[in-house]
Amino acid sequence: MEFKTFVFYFLSAVLLYAAARVVTLRNPVHAALHLVLAFFSASGIWMLLQAEFLAIVLVLVYVGSVTVLFLFVVMMLDIDANRMREGFRKNMPLGLGVASLMIAEMGFVFYSRFSGHVESAARQAGPEYSNVKEIGRLLFTEYAYPFELASVVLLTGVVAAVALTLRGKQKNKSVDPSEQVFVKAGERIRILHMPPEKME
Amino acid sequence: MIFPETRFALPDFQPACAEIFVLFMICLILMTSLFIKEKARGTLHFLAQAALIGAAALTCTASGAGTVKRAFSGMFVADMMADLLKLAIYLTISLTFFYSRAYVAGKLPRARGEYYALTLIATLGMMVVVSAGNFVTLYVGLELLSLPIYALVALERDSSRAAEAAMKYFVLGALASAFMLYGISMIYGATGTLDISAVAEGFSRNRGDRATAVFGLVFLVSGIAFKLGLAPFHMWVPDVYHGAPLSVALLISSAPKIAVFAFAVRVLINGLFPLSQDWRAMLLALVVLSMALGNLAAIAQTNFRRMLAYSSISHMGFMLLGLVSGVIDGNAKNMINAVSASMFYLLTYVLSSAGAFGVLVLLPDPDGDSGEISGLAGLGKRSPVLAATMMTLMFSMAGIPFFAGFFAKFSVLVAVVAAGSFWLAALAVFFSLVGAYYYLRIVKVMYFDPLPDGARNIETPFSMKVLVAANGLAVALLGIFPNALMFLCVKSLSFSVFA
Numbered sequence: 262m263e264f265k266t267f268v269f270y271f272l273s274a275v276l277l278y279a280a281a282r283v284v285t286l287r288n289p290v291h292a293a294l295h296l297v298l299a300f301f302s303a304s305g306i307w308m309l310l311q312a313e314f315l316a317i318v319l320v321l322v323y324v325g326s327v328t329v330l331f332l333f334v335v336m337m338l339d340i341d342a343n344r345m346r347e348g349f350r351k352n353m354p355l356g357l358g359v360a361s362l363m364i365a366e367m368g369f370v371f372y373s374r375f376s377g378h379v380e381s382a383a384r385q386a387g388p389e390y391s392n393v394k395e396i397g398r399l400l401f402t403e404y405a406y407p408f409e410l411a412s413v414v415l416l417t418g419v420v421a422a423v424a425l426t427l428r429g430k431q432k433n434k435s436v437d438p439s440e441q442v443f444v445k446a447g448e449r450i451r452i453l454h455m456p457p458e459k460m461e
Numbered sequence: 462m463i464f465p466e467t468r469f470a471l472p473d474f475q476p477a478c479a480e481i482f483v484l485f486m487i488c489l490i491l492m493t494s495l496f497i498k499e500k501a502r503g504t505l506h507f508l509a510q511a512a513l514i515g516a517a518a519l520t521c522t523a524s525g526a527g528t529v530k531r532a533f534s535g536m537f538v539a540d541m542m543a544d545l546l547k548l549a550i551y552l553t554i555s556l557t558f559f560y561s562r563a564y565v566a567g568k569l570p571r572a573r574g575e576y577y578a579l580t581l582i583a584t585l586g587m588m589v590v591v592s593a594g595n596f597v598t599l600y601v602g603l604e605l606l607s608l609p610i611y612a613l614v615a616l617e618r619d620s621s622r623a624a625e626a627a628m629k630y631f632v633l634g635a636l637a638s639a640f641m642l643y644g645i646s647m648i649y650g651a652t653g654t655l656d657i658s659a660v661a662e663g664f665s666r667n668r669g670d671r672a673t674a675v676f677g678l679v680f681l682v683s684g685i686a687f688k689l690g691l692a693p694f695h696m697w698v699p700d701v702y703h704g705a706p707l708s709v710a711l712l713i714s715s716a717p718k719i720a721v722f723a724f725a726v727r728v729l730i731n732g733l734f735p736l737s738q739d740w741r742a743m744l745l746a747l748v749v750l751s752m753a754l755g756n757l758a759a760i761a762q763t764n765f766r767r768m769l770a771y772s773s774i775s776h777m778g779f780m781l782l783g784l785v786s787g788v789i790d791g792n793a794k795n796m797i798n799a800v801s802a803s804m805f806y807l808l809t810y811v812l813s814s815a816g817a818f819g820v821l822v823l824l825p826d827p828d829g830d831s832g833e834i835s836g837l838a839g840l841g842k843r844s845p846v847l848a849a850t851m852m853t854l855m856f857s858m859a860g861i862p863f864f865a866g867f868f869a870k871f872s873v874l875v876a877v878v879a880a881g882s883f884w885l886a887a888l889a890v891f892f893s894l895v896g897a898y899y900y901l902r903i904v905k906v907m908y909f910d911p912l913p914d915g916a917r918n919i920e921t922p923f924s925m926k927v928l929v930a931a932n933g934l935a936v937a938l939l940g941i942f943p944n945a946l947m948f949l950c951v952k953s954l955s956f957s958v959f960a
Contacts, residue, residue: 367676370672370673370676371676373672402469402534403469403534403536404534404536404597405472405533406472406477406532406533406534406536406537406598407536407595407597407598407601410589410598410601410602410605411601413484413582413585413605414601414604414605414608416487416582417579417582417605417608417609417612418608420491420575420578420579420582420609420612421575421579421608421609421611421612423575424572424575424579424612424616425612425615425616425618
């Protein structure tokens with residue numbers, strides 16, 4: 262077995278283990294940390310496929326920001342893990358049955374297709390080939406249209422988040438400095454004219 | 462203009478000018494809603510309508526009338542099918558805006574700008590899907606269409622029913638998107654390209670890996686079935702139709718179906734026609750299940766919104782009968798007739814569904830929003846115009862002769878019989894007869910059930926009365942004079958998909 266193949270199987274095993282633990286662990290924080298492990302192994306596999314830019318982006322975006330966000334949410338929300346697991350045992354036989362059937366069918370299709378294909382069919386690129394440059398070129402030329410549309414998807418996210426969470430203007434007690442400066446004494450103090458009281 | 466070092470020519474923006482205009486108007490509406498005074502909020506409605514009218518004008522002027530134009534390296538296709546379906550989308554969205562104007566002002570006073578902006582973003586998504594030439598654009602367009610709708614369902618923030626519907630819709634919709642993406646990746650793996658027409662060419666030169674492509678097709682078809690709300694991927698439909706704010710239910714029940722139909726035509730007929738034997742069998746199962754489940758479950762409903770949801774499941778099944786019966790023994794001779802019958806069916810259904818929800822939106826508060834069928838009792842006396850329109854729409858949906866629905870059903874059945882599947886035609890007729898029961902029940906409730914105590918006449922603004930009547934009249938007239946629309950459907954398909 263070639264070293265590369267060994268690395269692939271090792272990373273895949275770690276990935277499968279971590280992914281399974283994400284679903285089965287009781288503690289949501291541990292589950293999120295296993296998710297980090299899963300992302301790392303996936304990025305290793307991409308590195309093997311010479312997609313180094315995507316591998317780095319996966320680590321930066323998913324490990325660096327998405328999982329951190331997950332952890333924040335998990336820690337801030339009070340999730341009752343036991344309530345979420347209600348019906349887990351009851352529905353498990355059916356779920357397992359369907360899942361194993363699907364896996365068997367998928368495996369059947371793929372095994373007959375790809376058994377024997379160990380190495381990927383993709384050409385090996387030379388050392389001067391730059392992933393980043395090539396992706397950048399494609400994104401801004403051929404894929405410019407879907408790329409711009411993706412920005413509209415982000416706009417949707419912003420608008421939807423504001424629409425769903427903003428509850429009108431807060432009534433705060435801040436003051437406007439210019440109004441403070443131009444204030445006159447008469448507006449601050451009410452001068453009352455009272456007839457002087459006579460001494461008896 | 463050509464940049465030599467990247468071998469890149471600046472794309473021709475003109476075919477996509479309608480999309481660009483709509484995006485500009487979305488930004489304009491967002492900015493306006495930020496600065497506009499509370500009293501002048503009605504302007505937003507006019508801006509949204511202006512966006513649709515402008516887009517329609519641009520689509521008509523940019524139309525190549527029978528030619529197929531590609532832009533942005535084949536990502537974008539402007540052909541006659543895209544033009545026709547886009548115009549239909551503008552019309553339904555515009556109807557949606559008119560019907561729900563007062564409803565939105567009353568129910569969602571804070572989020573009016575967002576309502577119009579998000580609906581227009583969804584419209585932009587539909588436009589992108591309708592004229593997509595590449596799987597990437599199709600997928601991005603579909604997301605652009607679904608994401609704003611998830612948010613719109615949840616827009617009524619104090620309603621727990623709406624929150625539940627939004628959550629279900631979002632989770633199931635995300636799952637369907639993942640399915641679809643997985644299927645697309647398999648097809649990419651099998652053919653090595655994402656360009657829809659290149660996928661077809663790959664198969665015709667025997668380069669595509671068939672088994673992997675069929676494997677991907679399964680996921681792609683389930684994704685389409687989810688988005689159209691076909692059984693057994695229909696679980697979200699009744700809950701969303703019932704839980705969403707009425708104006709949003711009106712939106713979901715109409716225009717997106719047109720976009721998903723275009724998706725199905727582009728992917729299945731343009732791209733994966735070599736696999737037609739396989740997707741035909743998958744669609745057949747979906748069609749039979751949807752017609753059976755939709756019609757039978759609709760009988761048991763006591764809520765009009767849920768009833769319309771099940772009826773939409775059955776109608777989408779019936780509509781796909783055309784796609785199923787287009788191919789006879791691998792021969793595409795019947796294809797144009799069959800698919801144009803489907804398209805005609807879809808357009809008339811969308812018009813009827815928009816009208817039915819439109820009447821609900823115009824009903825006064827407890828009756829319209831809850832959508833209980835008992836709330837429609839005596840509508841014939843309370844508001845003759847609304848009741849007459851609803852009756853027309855129900856007759857059309859039931860397929861009673863000389864309404865649009867009858868001709869639509871008839872033309873689809875002709876295609877099915879031409880394909881030689883008599884049992885399928887018989888089954889479709891049987892389930893339509895079952896369906897007639899619950900449509901006619903609505904008419905009975907409106908005209909023959911006693912008025913509830915203390916029921917008052919319904920005050921509808923004159924303009925809305927005219928619009929509702931026009932909608933009902935259009936459905937009635939399309940049944941008597943279907944030729945013009947049918948001609949457009951046939952021409953648009955023969956100049957684009959089958960060019």
